[in-house]
Amino acid sequence: VTDDATGTGGWRNGVEPVWCPGCGHYAVLKALEEALTRAGDRPESVCWVSGIGCACRLPCFLRGYAFHGIHGRALPVATGIRLSNPALRVIATMGDGDALSIGAGHFPHACRRNPGVVALVLDNGVFGMTKGQPSPTAPRGAVSKATPGGVPEAPLDPVALALASGATFAGRASAAHGVEMAGLLDAALAHRGLAVVHVLSPCPAFGRGLSFASLRQAVRPLDASGGPPGRAQAFAAALERDPVRVGLFWREARPTMEEAVAAHSRAGSPAPWEAMQDRFA
Amino acid sequence: VPDPGPPGSRPDVTIRIGGDAGDGVVSAGELLARAAARAGLEAFAARNVPTEVQAGHAFITVRVGAGPVRTTGDALDLLVALDAGTVARHRGALCAGGRLIREPGAGGPPGAGEEADDVPFEALARRGGGTARDRNLVALGACAGALGLPYGTVEAMAGERYAGGDAGAAGRVASAVRAGFESVRGCGRPALLQAGTPRPGRLVMTGNEAVALGAVAAGCRRFYGYPITPATEILELLAAELPARGGSALAVEDEPAALALCLGSAYAGEKAMTATSGPGFSLMAELLGLAGAAEIPVVVVDVQRAGPCTGMPTKTEQGDLLSAVFGGHGDFPRAVIAPLDVEDAFHQTVRAFNLAEARQMPVILLSDQDLAQRLQTVSRPGGASLGLVDRPRAVPDAAGWAGRRYAGAGTGAPMPPAGAPGLCWRASGQEHDEAGMPSADPENRVRMMRRRASKLDGLAERPDGLAAAGDPDSETLVLGWGSTYGAVREAVERLAAEGTAVRALYPRLLWPYPAEALAGAVARARRVIVPETSLAGPWARLVEMHHAVRVRRVSRFDGRPFEPGELVVRFREAIGG
Numbered sequence: 001v002t003d004d005a006t007g008t009g010g011w012r013n014g015v016e017p018v019w020c021p022g023c024g025h026y027a028v029l030k031a032l033e034e035a036l037t038r039a040g041d042r043p044e045s046v047c048w049v050s051g052i053g054c055a056c057r058l059p060c061f062l063r064g065y066a067f068h069g070i071h072g073r074a075l076p077v078a079t080g081i082r083l084s085n086p087a088l089r090v091i092a093t094m095g096d097g098d099a100l101s102i103g104a105g106h107f108p109h110a111c112r113r114n115p116g117v118v119a120l121v122l123d124n125g126v127f128g129m130t131k132g133q134p135s136p137t138a139p140r141g142a143v144s145k146a147t148p149g150g151v152p153e154a155p156l157d158p159v160a161l162a163l164a165s166g167a168t169f170a171g172r173a174s175a176a177h178g179v180e181m182a183g184l185l186d187a188a189l190a191h192r193g194l195a196v197v198h199v200l201s202p203c204p205a206f207g208r209g210l211s212f213a214s215l216r217q218a219v220r221p222l223d224a225s226g227g228p229p230g231r232a233q234a235f236a237a238a239l240e241r242d243p244v245r246v247g248l249f250w251r252e253a254r255p256t257m258e259e260a261v262a263a264h265s266r267a268g269s270p271a272p273w274e275a276m277q278d279r280f281a
Numbered sequence: 282v283p284d285p286g287p288p289g290s291r292p293d294v295t296i297r298i299g300g301d302a303g304d305g306v307v308s309a310g311e312l313l314a315r316a317a318a319r320a321g322l323e324a325f326a327a328r329n330v331p332t333e334v335q336a337g338h339a340f341i342t343v344r345v346g347a348g349p350v351r352t353t354g355d356a357l358d359l360l361v362a363l364d365a366g367t368v369a370r371h372r373g374a375l376c377a378g379g380r381l382i383r384e385p386g387a388g389g390p391p392g393a394g395e396e397a398d399d400v401p402f403e404a405l406a407r408r409g410g411g412t413a414r415d416r417n418l419v420a421l422g423a424c425a426g427a428l429g430l431p432y433g434t435v436e437a438m439a440g441e442r443y444a445g446g447d448a449g450a451a452g453r454v455a456s457a458v459r460a461g462f463e464s465v466r467g468c469g470r471p472a473l474l475q476a477g478t479p480r481p482g483r484l485v486m487t488g489n490e491a492v493a494l495g496a497v498a499a500g501c502r503r504f505y506g507y508p509i510t511p512a513t514e515i516l517e518l519l520a521a522e523l524p525a526r527g528g529s530a531l532a533v534e535d536e537p538a539a540l541a542l543c544l545g546s547a548y549a550g551e552k553a554m555t556a557t558s559g560p561g562f563s564l565m566a567e568l569l570g571l572a573g574a575a576e577i578p579v580v581v582v583d584v585q586r587a588g589p590c591t592g593m594p595t596k597t598e599q600g601d602l603l604s605a606v607f608g609g610h611g612d613f614p615r616a617v618i619a620p621l622d623v624e625d626a627f628h629q630t631v632r633a634f635n636l637a638e639a640r641q642m643p644v645i646l647l648s649d650q651d652l653a654q655r656l657q658t659v660s661r662p663g664g665a666s667l668g669l670v671d672r673p674r675a676v677p678d679a680a681g682w683a684g685r686r687y688a689g690a691g692t693g694a695p696m697p698p699a700g701a702p703g704l705c706w707r708a709s710g711q712e713h714d715e716a717g718m719p720s721a722d723p724e725n726r727v728r729m730m731r732r733r734a735s736k737l738d739g740l741a742e743r744p745d746g747l748a749a750a751g752d753p754d755s756e757t758l759v760l761g762w763g764s765t766y767g768a769v770r771e772a773v774e775r776l777a778a779e780g781t782a783v784r785a786l787y788p789r790l791l792w793p794y795p796a797e798a799l800a801g802a803v804a805r806a807r808r809v810i811v812p813e814t815s816l817a818g819p820w821a822r823l824v825e826m827h828h829a830v831r832v833r834r835v836s837r838f839d840g841r842p843f844e845p846g847e848l849v850v851r852f853r854e855a856i857g858g
Contacts, residue, residue, distance in 0.1 A: 015718065049545070051746055052711075059707075060718060065699040066707040068717070069541070077537040080545020081699055083529065084503060088549070088700045109534040185784075207580070224368050258450050261529045270526040273498040274663040280484035280494075281319070 009041065011036055013063045019054060024175030024201030024212070025122055029058060031178055037184035044091045049078040051103065053129050055095035055122035055278040070224055072102030077116045079257065084192075084278075086116065086258040089189070096123040097133040100156050104136070107158075108182055111165035114193040118185075121158045121196065124203035132206030142208060159238035159249055159263040162196040169195035170234065171248040175202060176215035180246065187248055193256045199243070222247035285429040285463050293323075293346025295354040297374065297422055299367030300418075302331050302339040305417030306363060308442070310341030313424050314485055316438040317345040318658045320431055325350045325767075326656040327842070330595055338366055345428060347477020351622065351767030355846035358473055359427055361420050362387050363402055369604055378427035380473070382423050382465060405464060408801055409456030418454055422461025429472025448466070453841070469687035484659050486762075487651035488626045488838040489514040491659065492520065492556065492582055495630025498667055504550040505542040507561055511582035511650040515556040520545060536561035540568040540581065545646020547577045548708050550674065550698020552634055556582035559601050560591065566609045567645050571710040573613025573733065576687070576696075578644075578672060580630070585649040587840045596840025597651035599763055602819035605645045606792045614640065614691075614736040617792035621748055621766035623657035629789055635657035635670040639694050640736040649814070651842040652764035672696045676704055688715040691735040692706055734769045742788040742795035750774070752782035758806035759785040759855050760799065760832070762820050765812055765843055770824040772848035774797070791820070796827045803828045810835055810855045814842060 011033045019025050035058040036046070048059030052071035057131040059066040065088070069077050074092040099107055099121045110119065110232070111204050137158070141150040162170040169191045173181035181199065188195035202210045220243040227248050228234040235248035255263075296313070300306040307328045314324035325344045331337035342353040346764070352434035356376035362368045368381065368388025369772035372395070373427035375381065376847075381397040400423050405414035407511040416440055425435040439458050439789045445450035481627035486494070490844070493515050496504070504523060506516040528551070533539050538559050543553035557565065562583040572579050578674075596718055605617045614635050620629040630646060676695045678681045686694065686706040707717025712729060714720040748766060751773040761769050766787050773783045788795045803809060811834040813819040821832045833855045837843055 013441055015553040044698065044702050044705050046551075052739040057719075063705065065705050066709075066717070067545065067575075067699075068707060068711060068719075069544070069575075070567055070710050070715075072635055073537060073541040073568065073571075076533065076541035077545040077548075080503070080547075081543035081549045082504070082545075083542070083701075084549035084551040085700045087784060105535055109538070119356065142587040261531070265527055267527045271522075273526070275496075276494055276497055276522050277661055277663050280486040280490065281482075281661075 012063050013061060015061050017061050017143045018057060022039050022128070022204035023054070024124060024199070024203070025058060026159055027057060027175040027178050027181065027267055028120070028122055028199055029061060032062070033184040034182045035244060038186060041089055045087070046091065047081055049074045049081065049090060049092045051094055051098040051279060053095035053127070055100050055120075056098060058093045066133055066148060073106065074097055074098065075103065075106040075117070075119060079113060079115040082115045082117055082258055083261060086262070090116065091118045091120065093120045093122065096121060096125065096137045096158070097127045100136045100161070107161065107279070108165035111162050111167035111196065113170050113257040116193060118188045118195045118197065121198045122201045123158065123198055123212070124201050124207045126203050126206045128203045128206055139209065150231055156205040157238055158196065160235055163235045163238060163250055167196050167250070168193040168252050168254050170202070170238070170250045172246045174215045174219045174246050175248065176199045176212045177219065179223065184248060187251070189250065193254060202237040219244050219246050220244070224247065275279055283432045283459060283466060284428070284723045285431060286466060286472050287840050288429055289472040289474050291358060291473050292348060292475050293350050293354070294358045294428055294473045295342060295344045296361065296428070297340055297342045297357050298361040298363070298372055298420055298424065299340035299645070300363030302337050304339070305414065306339055307341045308421065309417040309421040309424070312438050312442055314345070314656045315342050316425065316430060316435040316566065318483050318485040318673055319438060319483050320434045321483070322347060322477065323350045323658045324656065325353060325486060327353050327651070328654060338370065340367065340371065341816070345474065347475055351771055352845050355844050359424070361424055363416055363420060380427065380470070382427065388546065393831040396470065398465065398470070398699050399462060400464045402461070405460035406457050409453060409460055409776050411453045411457050414581065415453065415457040418457035419443060419461035422458035423465045424463040426465035427472070428474045432459070435462070473661065482661055484661055484836065486623060486659060487514065487654055487656050488620070488623050488648055488798070489584065489621045489654065490518055491626035492630045492646065492648065493518040495627040496554050496580070496634070497522055497526065497632035498627070499631045500527070500552050500669055501554050501634065503543065503546040503553040504530035505537050505539040505553070506530070506557065507557050508532060509558045509561050511523040511586055512556045512558050512582065514653070515582065517779065521781040533696070533831040535566055536564040540565045540572075540579070542576050543579045544568065544572055544575070545580050548699050552638070553577070554580040554582065555586060558584050558586045558594070559588045560654055562601060564603060566733050570609040570613050572613060572643035573609070573615055574710045575708040576641045576733065577708060578639050578641050580633045580644050581648060582646045582648060584653045585647060593840045595650065597649045597764070598813055598840065599649060599765070599819070599844055600817070601815050602647065602762070604760055605647055606823070612730065612734065614642045615792065616642070616644045616737070616740065616790060617647060618644065618691045618761035618790050620652065620789060621763065621787055622652065623655065624659035625789065626652065626661055627659070631667050633699070633844065635668070636740070638670045638672045640740070641672060641694070641696055643735050647763060649764050652813070673700070675699060680702055683716060685715040687713060687717060687732070689730065689731040730742070740790070741793045742790040742798050744791060744798045747795070747798055748789070751777060752784055755782035755784040756807035757783045757810065757852070758802055758808070759783055759810045759812065759852065760824055761785065761787055761812050762791055765814065768843040768845045768848055769812055771845035772804050774851050775845065776852060780848060781853065791823070794823055794827050800828065803830055808833060810852060812843060812848065813837070814838060
């Protein structure tokens with residue numbers, strides 16, 4: 001039994017994470033705690049939404065409302081929650097398989113819709129819970145028990161996909177750069193609309209090629225302090241690989257899904273249902 | 282105003298209007314049904330359209346009577362043909378002494394015993410200032426004239442639909458309707474329909490419309506769906522109606538998303554519904570399990586169509602019952618409800634929401650194309666107390682809550698809406714402890730499985746919830762479900778009139794299976810007949826699973842609903858054989 005329900009104190013609920021030692025997700029957990037504390041949120045005003053996979057266990061270690069659903073469907077669940085309660089801070093935590101493989105059908109639509117949801121994609125390039133099969137972000141040629149001849153497909157890039165899909169906020173962070181990650185999360189929490197945050201988060205058990213050491217080597221912040229000047233430049237920067245860029249690629253203001261729906265909806269004195277019958281007279 | 286003439290001799294009249302898809306024959310038939318209802322008559326209309334939007338043959342069959350009409354009947358009293366193809370296809374369905382009204386010359390010389398009148402639909406439409414597209418309005422006027430409906434009601438109905446307050450358009454519409462009416466009256470034949478006692482204040486709607494109205498009445502705030510024939514009208518009607526009630530109806534990227542959005546909204550405290558047909562329902566199976574495991578109230582409407590796979594999207598079938606009852610992996614609680622007709626669809630939708638809220642589980646409402654797209658006259662449900670149920674939102678002991686949403690009884694546990702101060706809890710589709718935390722502990726597992734299963738305790742349909750027709754002492758029991766009720770009831774009444782006693786029983790709540798409510802009737806019957814629009818016969822299988830009985834199946838799976846005359850013959854065979 002946790003102390004989830006009360007609205008005071010820190011963010012951790014006393015449940016010890018089940019992740020492997022050295023997992024990048026610990027860094028995400030810490031950065032989230034810091035960012036939420038800085039934002040001044042209360043646990044009861046936060047709703048975590050997750051699917052299935054190592055990344056989706058993250059809400060189990062934090063306080064707040066939580067909807068631990070099924071593989072791939074975190075974004076539509078999160079959107080439904082926001083539409084019905086726009087006052088809630090909704091944070092969806094997904095893995096790369098969750099967001100870009102089984103849930104890939106929802107990802108571009110969440111970007112188009114722009115609900116007020118922070119969408120975390122914790123990317124280690126593998127399906128960790130099922131012991132190391134390559135995810136859609138794994139590089140071509142990656143060898144695993146499921147791909148003894150190497151991955152034949154080109155990888156997906158979540159930031160580029162988000163930008164191509166009309167996301168109003170797209171950023172990338174590295175688990176090896178905790179301070180910068182927390183800073184990006186500050187911006188995501190302050191954003192009105194869908195904030196896609198792609199986190200490169202090494203899997204110590206199966207993540208061939210991606211490690212804290214390699215991240216420290218391979219990752220560079222975006223050049224311009226204000227970020228790329230347009231969506232096209234942001235898109236190009238998102239696809240740079242040597243080095244891989246981190247930071248806030250793109251941010252713009254657009255009405256949220258909740259605002260667009262509410263603009264057509266009458267709150268206050270709703271029409272009585274009986275009035276609907278007159279259509280059929 | 283043109284005079285409809287003295288009333289005719291038939292208690293009810295079946296009319297078919299046919300033409301090319303895109304000719305507007307379906308609209309003409311629907312307007313005829315609405316005008317008849319406004320004149321205090323009972324009406325039933327079923328359309329038959331090709332899957333393609335504007336290609337091929339389309340027709341609508343309308344039955345109008347002074348007393349109840351529950352099907353389109355067997356034979357046509359009147360065939361209105363906008364083209365020769367309609368005559369060729371449907372002439373054989375005319376009853377003896379049936380009447381044909383046709384574009385001049387369409388279909389050649391009249392058949393034996395057939396009364397044929399020529400109405401130049403297109404020429405009359407153009408003469409009144411309209412175009413060839415107004416032929417359907419001439420056809421509407423012709424139908425009204427042949428039946429003997431009050432002219433003013435029909436003209437007003439057509440004007441409301443097509444003129445939209447534009448005086449010029451209203452004049453054009455009226456002249457087309459009037460031309461058809463006067464042309465048929467001018468043929469000098471008596472009106473077809475008997476006079477009756479009008480029942481004012483009735484409504485006309487489709488099954489899909491009744492479901493949407495029921496959802497609004499039940500307090501549904503959020504609807505999410507993906508367009509699919511024959512369920513789409515529910516989405517469209519709710520998109521027009523929910524915003525005025527502080528809600529919304531949205532078309533989303535696919536059916537799993539639709540149900541996932543529903544579950545999000547329900548977790549945040551609002552009543553939510555989705556509607557789909559078989560292909561979408563198959564895709565939703567995993568999320569139904571999530572609703573069951575996480576104990577989230579939600580209503581899922583499956584407007585069945587002929588399957589498998591794409592099947593025949595605009596044709597009817599009762600093929601999804603076992604998917605509704607057993608679909609999804611593992612054990613989880615759900616209720617399955619099948620309305621019997623359009624009026625019942627309203628009430629069963631309200632009931633579906635009430636059950637979902639009371640038991641905090643998914644409730645599946647099984648409609649089908651036949652029920653969803655037919656038009657029927659219904660009583661105005663307004664004013665009656667609907668007895669709405671809402672989940673318990675408050676927590677009696679908030680200080681001791683600790684997120685233990687999955688503690689205690691499976692029914693009636695508090696379910697605070699996400700965001701309620703101090704009442705955080707975790708919804709989980711993974712096996713979980715009382716606080717929603719993942720748990721594979723065997724004792725916890727057993728407790729949670731029992732807790733969820735207990736949601737069905739005491740829920741099964743009681744005897745007074747069964748719709749019954751025919752002789753309670755009959756040796757022959759007909760057990761059916763859903764949209765076949767009208768045809769079966771009419772068949773049972775006709776058999777009774779010829780001295781053959783049959784009893785028909787229709788539960789609406791099909792799952793949990795109404796074993797006790799049906800046990801006595803099944804045990805007393807010498808033979809049990811199960812009519813279904815399905816080859817496999819899912820209800821027959823459920824009946825045999827629950828009672829020591831072999832049933833006789835009467836099945837139809839050509840995509841068309843049963844006709845009462847067909848059932849009379851097939852019930853007779855089953856009784857004799």
